[in-house]
Amino acid sequence: MRRLGLTLFTAATLLGSLAAAEAADRFITVQSTTSTQNSGLFEAILPTFTAKTGIEVRVVAVGTGQAIKNAANGDGDVLFVHAKAAEQKFVAEGGGVERFDVMYNDFVIVGPTTDPAQVAGGKDAIAALRAIAAAGAAFASRGDDSGTDKKEKSLWKAAGIDQAKASGGWYRETGSGMGATLNTAVGMDAYALTDRATWIAFKNRGDHAIVVEGDPTLFNQYGVILVSPTRHPHVKAADGQAFVDWLLSDEGQAAINAYQIDGQQLFYANAGT
DSSP states (O other): OHHHHHHHHHHHHHHHHHHHHHHHTOEEEEEEOHHHHHTTHHHHHHHHHHHHHOOEEEEEEOOHHHHHHHHHTTOOSEEEESOHHHHHHHHHTTSEEEEEEEEEEEEEEEEETTOTTOOTTBOOHHHHHHHHHHHTOOEEEOOSOOHHHHHHHHHHHHHTOOGGGGBTTTEEEOOSOHHHHHHHHHHTTOBEEEEHHHHHHOOOOTTEEEEEOOOGGGEEEEEEEEEOTTTOTTSOHHHHHHHHHHHHSHHHHHHHHHOEETTEEOOEEOTTO
16 A cells, blocks of 8 residues: 555656646747847846746747747747738748738837937938948948848838948948947947837947937837748747737737836837827
């Protein structure tokens, strides 16, 4: 009888360990941008989702272009980025199920307080870029096909400037994420385009400050997409959809709105609007 009791105890312990291991292995992979990671947003909101569902979220934070490529290759369950046209193309080509708006903020141009291009206080991003180019003032670009890089390139095009011709001169492409590019900008007294959330969270500002903001063309929308389980059968569709649904829910939207640094809200939830 004692041996039977020990056997039952051992079996129960083993089953408990297996259940715990299974729970620990319940996770999804989210391909996302450096801005959502570097801003601290995920660190702030993901524990709430995990506590509610038991699903761990593992984030791969890269530029939007790379995140989309990764998702297209099936290296993720959810895509959470900020380049709407590219996201819509991803869905249209069968890479994702459906795209949803989640939140927004804006881009800003930052630069040294010496302001060699004399653009500080402006609200016209295109005019500012023209002035920077005319002055030959240093400009640090990510150059990594990220959402920010796509926006910056579209602004140069709208300004009628072929900034690539100045590559290696006043125009410097870092090929790096937003934080590293901002560090470069500060180090070389250069201007840069950045999303506001990363700038708020960025600590190594030196004598840099926002010089241009408030232009409607600097609007920055984020979207979320479940990677297609039809194209990639290994995608964890149920758990991935649970994350998408939570982000779009009242609870997820409230968590996004609640995230602040030094009293400043970094993202504004707008699912369903």
